[in-house]
Amino acid sequence: MHISEFKPDQLIVVAPEGLTAEFERLTAKFFLDFKVVTGGSTRQKSVAAGMNEVTSDFVLVHDAARAFTPKEVFDRVKGALEWADCVVPTIKLSDTVKQVNDHWVDKTVDRNQLRLVQTPQGFRVSTLRDGLARATSDFTDEAGLLESIGVPTATVDGHEHGFKVTTPSDLERARAIFADVRSGIGVDAHQFSDAGTLMLGCLEWPAYPLLSGHSDGDAVAHAIVDALLAAASLGDIGSNFGTDRPEYQGASGELFLREALGLLSDAGFEPANVSVQVVADEPKIGPRRLEIEQHLSQIIGAPVSVLATTTDGLGFLADSRGIAAVATSLVRMRG
Incomplete structure (x- = not known):
């Protein structure tokens, strides 16, 4: 998504401890109305810190590492919030999936029933706040937290460009896609x-x-x-x-x-x-x-x-x- 197309009603950036000023400087290059808050030691704590500042009825939680997510994915997630409290973008698997135990295959899993989850994940604010307040353990994403308390999760189509840039090979992939x-x-x-x-x-x-x-x-x-x-x-x-x-x-x-x-x-x-x-x-x-x-x-x-x-x-x-x-x-x- 081109930065000029991103016009949220409210923008909250969650920064690592000690880097708040730097994140404020970088964000100010693109936006006039925003707030930078200090995150926690886990994703869940960081999201909770950001949620303390949210004033709208709905929120999209996005990973900064997914820097190339197209605008249409944001639009699809936002649209689905009209009928669901929890929405995640997903993509299908292209590889065969095996369930293994101590280097031996137990069985081949039907990949048609599996999806890879991306961000932004969309939520009704009251539902996500309730889930964060009731959490008794740490989850790798907010949808998983809400699923644990019985909130159904809807899915929309993600995009192959919504991958996370976390390793050197991810950087090479990004360069290959956006090389021109x-x-x-x-x-x-x-x-x-x-x-x-x-x-x-x-x-x-x-x-x-x-x-x-x-x-x-x-x-x-x-x-x-x-x-x-x-x-x-x-x-x-x-x-x-x-x-x-x-x-x-x-x-x-x-x-x-x-x-x-x-x-x-x-x-x-x-x-x-x-x-x-x-x-x-x-x-x-x-x-x-x-x-x-x-x-x-x-x-x-x-x-x-x-x-x-x-x-x-x-x-x-x-x-x-x-x-x-x-x-x-x-x-x-x-x-």
């Missing part, structure tokens, strides 16, 4: 004008004038647009949104980004990562770095990292006459 990744580079520079308000990273900077240009002069957004288009071999900002296009006169950097994302989508690509380096004496990026990263990540639907440097006294950027930006991007073919 391409990179691009974009560069843009503008000098300051004498009027208006600076737009940089799709944010206003009231203390500085607008950058000169056919549009709003947002060097960060323009560099990212070029990097995204270059990665997908779709030309550049000039060939797609050039000065010969009057409809883009004064257009915002956010508009260019969304138009570029549309071109990527039409070509079968989606952004995977963006990094942009701002080169300027002014403004100072550090105080607003996280804000820029969050805002651009929301627009692009992928992680965006923002860095800043100066030219150490060289060139037109040294005396605060303008701003330059260099961006790199990774895009991948949609699965």
